[in-house]
Amino acid sequence: MKQTATLKFIRKHSALAPICLIILLFIRPTYLYAEELKLPDIGDSAATALTLTEEKMMGAAVIRNIRHAGKLVDDPLLIEYINNLGNKLVSVSNNKDYRFNFFIIDDMSINAFALPGGYIGIHYGLITASRNESELASVLAHEIAHVTQRHHARAYDLGKSYQVPVLAALIAAIVLGSNGNELGQAALASIAAGSAQMRLDFTRANEKEADRLGIKILNKAGFDAHSMASFFEQMYKESRLYGSQGPEFLRTHPVSQNRMAEAKLRANQMQLKQPPSSEAYYLIKQRIEILNQPDDKALLNHYVLQLKNKTYTVREATLYGYAIALLRNKQLNQARKVIQQLRKQAPSRIAYLITEAQIAAQSQQYAKALYLYKSALDDYPGNTPLTLNYIEALLKQQKYGRAKSILVTHLRQPSPAPKLYKLLALIESKLGNQVATYEALAHYYYHIGQTHQALNQVNLALKTPSLDFYTESRLSARKKELQDELTALAKKPS
Numbered sequence: 001m002k003q004t005a006t007l008k009f010i011r012k013h014s015a016l017a018p019i020c021l022i023i024l025l026f027i028r029p030t031y032l033y034a035e036e037l038k039l040p041d042i043g044d045s046a047a048t049a050l051t052l053t054e055e056k057m058m059g060a061a062v063i064r065n066i067r068h069a070g071k072l073v074d075d076p077l078l079i080e081y082i083n084n085l086g087n088k089l090v091s092v093s094n095n096k097d098y099r100f101n102f103f104i105i106d107d108m109s110i111n112a113f114a115l116p117g118g119y120i121g122i123h124y125g126l127i128t129a130s131r132n133e134s135e136l137a138s139v140l141a142h143e144i145a146h147v148t149q150r151h152h153a154r155a156y157d158l159g160k161s162y163q164v165p166v167l168a169a170l171i172a173a174i175v176l177g178s179n180g181n182e183l184g185q186a187a188l189a190s191i192a193a194g195s196a197q198m199r200l201d202f203t204r205a206n207e208k209e210a211d212r213l214g215i216k217i218l219n220k221a222g223f224d225a226h227s228m229a230s231f232f233e234q235m236y237k238e239s240r241l242y243g244s245q246g247p248e249f250l251r252t253h254p255v256s257q258n259r260m261a262e263a264k265l266r267a268n269q270m271q272l273k274q275p276p277s278s279e280a281y282y283l284i285k286q287r288i289e290i291l292n293q294p295d296d297k298a299l300l301n302h303y304v305l306q307l308k309n310k311t312y313t314v315r316e317a318t319l320y321g322y323a324i325a326l327l328r329n330k331q332l333n334q335a336r337k338v339i340q341q342l343r344k345q346a347p348s349r350i351a352y353l354i355t356e357a358q359i360a361a362q363s364q365q366y367a368k369a370l371y372l373y374k375s376a377l378d379d380y381p382g383n384t385p386l387t388l389n390y391i392e393a394l395l396k397q398q399k400y401g402r403a404k405s406i407l408v409t410h411l412r413q414p415s416p417a418p419k420l421y422k423l424l425a426l427i428e429s430k431l432g433n434q435v436a437t438y439e440a441l442a443h444y445y446y447h448i449g450q451t452h453q454a455l456n457q458v459n460l461a462l463k464t465p466s467l468d469f470y471t472e473s474r475l476s477a478r479k480k481e482l483q484d485e486l487t488a489l490a491k492k493p494s
Contacts, residue, residue, distance in 0.1 A: 052097055052117075059117030063103065066121075067418065068449025073104040073124070074419060075291060076385035077351055081284045085133070086120065089141050092220035093213070095148045101415055102140070108292070110235070114143040124288055131234070133277035134227035138218055142228065145213035151206045211259075215266045225270040229263035236260065282317035283351055290324055300325040316342060323355055332363050350380065354389050361393055369393050377406075382413060391423055400430045418447035435461050435471060442478070455482040 066072055073079070086102035098118030105111075108125040115121065120143045130136040211228070219225040293299045303322040305311070312318040319338055326335035339356045346352060353376050360369040373390035380386060387410045394403040404427045411420055425440035438461035446454035458479045462472065 054116075056098075056117035059101075059115045059119035062115050063101070063119060064447060064449040066105070066449075067447065071106050073106050073291075074417065075287065076388050076417065077287060077354070078104055078284060078291075079417070080383075080385055081280055082122065082127075084280075085137060086140050086144070089137060089144055089217050089221050093144055093148050093217050095144070097150075098147060099414060100144070100147070112139050112143060114146055118147050120144065120147070124292070128285060128288055129235075130231065132224075132227070133281040134218065134224035134275070135231040135234075136281070137221065137223045138214065138228035138231055141217040141221075141223075142210050142214035144217060145210040146206070149206070149209055149213065151210065208262075211263060212266060215263065215270065219267075219270040219273065222273060222275055224274050225267040226264065229260050229267060232263065233260055279314070279316060279346070279349070280351075282314040283320055283349075286317045286321040287351075290321055296325070296328040300329050300331075316345065320351065320355070323359075327355065327359055327362065330362070332359055335359050336363075348379070350376065350383060350385060354385060357389065357393070361396070366393070366397055370397065382410065384410070384413075384417065388417070388420065388423075391420075395423070395426065398430075400427050403427050404431065418444050421447065435464050435467065438464070439475070446482070451482055451486055455479065455486065458482065 063072070082102045082104055083100075086100055090100050100118040100120065102120050102122070104127070105121050105123045107123045108128070109123055110125045110129045112120070112122040112126050120140060122139065126139060127136060130139075215225050215228055218227065224230075290299065293302070300322075303318060303325050306318050307315075307322060319342055323335050323338040323342070326332075326338065336356070336359050339352055339359060343349070343352045343356060353372060357369045357372040360366075360372065370390070370393055373386060373393060376386050377383065377390060387406060391403045391407055394400075394406075404424070407420060407424050407427065410416065411424070421440050421444035425437050425444060428434075428436040428440055438457045442454045442457035442461070444454075445451070445457060458475055461467075462475050462479065467475070
C-alpha cells in the first residue's frame with residue numbers, strides 16, 4: 001500500500017489510528033522495531049495471543065476479502081511456482097503448526113507481507129525486481145520465520161465482541177490500500193463503534209530472530225545465504241537514488257546499514273552456496289511479463305527484438321515467451337515449432353506441455369490436446385495447472401462426465417482454487433444436477449469473498465423440491481454458517 005494512502009486512511013478514521021498501526025505492523029512485520037517506534041511496555045501478551053485455529057481462520061478470511069477485490073493472481077502456473085518455492089523453504093524450517101499458503105498480488109510495486117495462519121503474499125513487482133531465485137527466496141524465508149515463531153499471534157486481543165470476519169475485512173482493506181470504501185466499510189464502522197482491545201508485541205528480538213532463522217532456512221534449502229543482504233542492499237541503493245519514489249518494500253521494511261552488515265555477518269558463518277536460479281524461476285518472470293502485456297502485437301514484437309538482438313538472460317525462457325506470443329497472435333505453425341523445440345530439451349516441463357496442448361486445441365487438434373493432458377496427468381497426478389487446463393479442454397469437447405470425475409477428485413486437495421468450483425457448477429448444470437450446481441456456486445462465491453451471493457445460492461438449493469434429509473441438513477448448516485458470518489460483519493460490538 002502506498003504510504004500516502006495509509007496516511008489518508010488513518011486521518012479519515014482518526015479513531016482507528018492505534019488499531020491501524022497495529023494491523024500495519026501485523027501485515028508488514030519485517031524490520032519494524034518496537035524500540036524505534038518508542039512503544040510503551042504493554043506487558044506479557046501470552047494470555048491473549050491468537051490461537052492457531054483463530055490465526056488460520058483469520059488468514060483464510062483475509063484471502064477471501066483480497067480475492068473479492070480482484071487483486072489475487074489466479075494463474076495456476078504462477079501459483080504453483082510460488083508455492084513450490086515457499087514450501088521448499090518451509091520443509092527445512094521448524095514449522096510444525098501451519099499449512100503454508102503462498103499467493104501473488106496483482107501489483108507491480110515491490111512488496112511482500114505475511115498474514116495470520118501461514119498465508120504469505122508477494123507482489124508481482126517483487127518477483128520481477130529480484131535478480132535471482134535466492135533473492136526471491138530470501139524474502140519468503142524471512143516471512144516464514146516470523147510465522148513459524150508465531151511473532152504475529154500476540155498482536156491481538158480479540159475481546160468478546162470482536163470477531164474474525166470484521167478484523168479480516170479491515171486487514172484486507174489496508175493490505176490493498178483501501179481508503180475505507182466497499183471492502184472495508186462494514187469492518188470500519190463496526191470497529192469505530194466498539195472497543196476492540198488489541199495488543200502490540202513486536203520487539204527487536206523478534207526481528208533478529210526472523211533474520212537469523214531466515215538466513216538459516218535459506219542455507220538449509222540450498223540457496224545463497226548472502227542473498228537476503230544483497231537484495232536489501234539493492235533496494236537500499238534504489239531508495240537513495242529515487243528517494244520517496246523508491247521501492248515500496250523499503251517503506252514497509254526499513255533497512256539500515258547496520259542491519260545489512262549483520263545479515264552479511266550471519267551469512268559468512270554459513271557454508272558458501274551460490275546455486276544457479278532454476279529454469280522455472282526465469283519462466284515465471286517471463287509469464288508475469290506476458291500476463292501484464294494486453295497488446296498481442298506489442299508482445300510479439302518485444303520477443304522478436306529480444307531474440308534478434310540477444311538481449312535476454314536465459315534463451316529458453318525467452319523462447320517460451322515467444323511461443324506464447326505467437327499463440328496469442330494466431331501464428332500457430334511457428335508457435336508449434338518453437339514449443340516442440342523446447343520440449344525436446346525439457347520434455348517434462350509442464351509449462352511447455354500446456355502450451356503445446358493449447359496450440360493443438362487452437363489448431364482444432366482436439367484429440368491431440370486431450371491426449372497430451374491425460375498423458376501428463378498420468379505422470380503428474382493432481383497437478384493443478386494440468387488439471388485445470390485438461391478440464392477446460394474436456395468441457396469444450398462436451399465430455400462432462402469425464403470432466404466431473406477428474407474435478408471432484410481434485411477438489412479433495414487442500415485449498416482448491418475457487419475457479420474449480422465455478423467449473424464444477426458449469427458441469428453440474430450441463431448434467432442437469434440443479435442442487436449440485438447451486439452448491440458449487442455457493443462454494444465459488446464464498447471463496448472469492450462474495451458471501452451474500454453464496455448465501456443466495458444456498459437458499460436457492462434449499463428451495464429445490466424433493467431434497468433428501470442429508471442434503472437438506474448439510475445445506476441448512478451451511479446457511480447458518482454464512483448467516484453468522486454476515487451478522488458478525490454487520491453487528492456493532494458493545
